[in-house]
Amino acid sequence: MVSAPATPTPTPSEDTDASPRLGSRRLQDVVIAIEAMNKWYGAFHVLRDISLQVHRGERIVLCGPSGSGKSTLIRCINRLEEHQSGRIVVDGVELTNDVRHVEQIRREVGMVFQHFNLFPHLTVLENCVLAPIWVRKEPRRVAEERAMRLLERVKIPEQASKYPGQLSGGQQQRVAIARSLCMQPKIMLFDEPTSALDPEMIKEVLDTMISLAEEGMTMVCVTHEMGFAKTVADRVIFMDQGQIVEENDPHTFFTNPVNDRTRLFLSQILHH
Numbered sequence: 001m002v003s004a005p006a007t008p009t010p011t012p013s014e015d016t017d018a019s020p021r022l023g024s025r026r027l028q029d030v031v032i033a034i035e036a037m038n039k040w041y042g043a044f045h046v047l048r049d050i051s052l053q054v055h056r057g058e059r060i061v062l063c064g065p066s067g068s069g070k071s072t073l074i075r076c077i078n079r080l081e082e083h084q085s086g087r088i089v090v091d092g093v094e095l096t097n098d099v100r101h102v103e104q105i106r107r108e109v110g111m112v113f114q115h116f117n118l119f120p121h122l123t124v125l126e127n128c129v130l131a132p133i134w135v136r137k138e139p140r141r142v143a144e145e146r147a148m149r150l151l152e153r154v155k156i157p158e159q160a161s162k163y164p165g166q167l168s169g170g171q172q173q174r175v176a177i178a179r180s181l182c183m184q185p186k187i188m189l190f191d192e193p194t195s196a197l198d199p200e201m202i203k204e205v206l207d208t209m210i211s212l213a214e215e216g217m218t219m220v221c222v223t224h225e226m227g228f229a230k231t232v233a234d235r236v237i238f239m240d241q242g243q244i245v246e247e248n249d250p251h252t253f254f255t256n257p258v259n260d261r262t263r264l265f266l267s268q269i270l271h272h
């Protein structure tokens with residue numbers, strides 16, 4: 001049975017002064033709506049009653065201690081992991097077992113992983129055009145032109161004919177970002193994209209993410225880069241033991257955390 005696309009909670013569409021704001025910007029429609037979602041790994045209750053709404057163009061940073069469920073949560077958003085109860089609606093499509101919905105979501109939601117996940121036996125350009133050609137059935141020329149534009153945007157067009165193993169970690173991660181963008185996603189998920197990088201390469205990847213944010217991409221980022229959270233995020237969400245414990249704008253989150261667990265976490269990472 002095909003379930004009807006669900007409608008996320010509506011938000012004001014008219015651009016009136018009364019519409020809610022996101023910093024200096026106006027809140028737009030909800031693109032990710034998670035309602036009372038739970039997930040178990042066997043008997044282990046890994047995500048507990050998660051409710052979260054992400055608006056178009058919003059930049060969310062998810063943080064929290066190791067094992068708190070951050071990766072699992074963002075992997076549920078593109079159905080790399082299944083949830084067992086509650087609802088996840090992405091751009092008006094509810095995530096169910098219906099493969100058509102899953103395919104649609106995978107096309108609209110790009111994901112960048114800690115360990116790049118590039119195909120080592122394919123060149124940078126081939127990595128970038130693989131999904132557009134095979135999933136979106138694009139002509140090779142169209143896919144390659146877009147891939148080259150995106151490799152220019154992440155500032156490594158000269159690496160197009162190299163293999164991933166010939167690049168630095170920072171360059172490989174920028175290829176991974178360009179590869180995701182080749183599918184023209186509406187939402188980008190980042191799972192600790194800088195954690196596997198040497199310190200001197202972290203900045204180049206963060207700069208790429210910052211420029212994406214400036215262009216209005218909707219982003220959900222799991223990261224320990226609190227400088228990025230402070231300057232780029234519209235909202236910082238703190239998770240612990242599978243729950244969203246606290247969320248706020250970055251200024252309030254970092255200067256006036258309410259929950260004891262948030263305070264403890266911040267004191268540990270900010271003084272590290």
Ligand SMILES: Nc1ncnc2c1ncn2[C@@H]1O[C@H](COP(=O)(O)OP(=O)(O)OP(=O)(O)O)[C@@H](O)[C@H]1O
Binds near residue numbers: 069
């Ligand atoms: N496939 C799996 N099967 C069983 N347990 C899992 C699986 N994947 C993750 N877990 C467990 O679920 C919990 C949450 O893991 P998750 O990777 O989502 O946490 P995290 O907050 O992203 O942690 P980290 O910051 O260390 O990456 C952990 O206790 C982890 O061991």
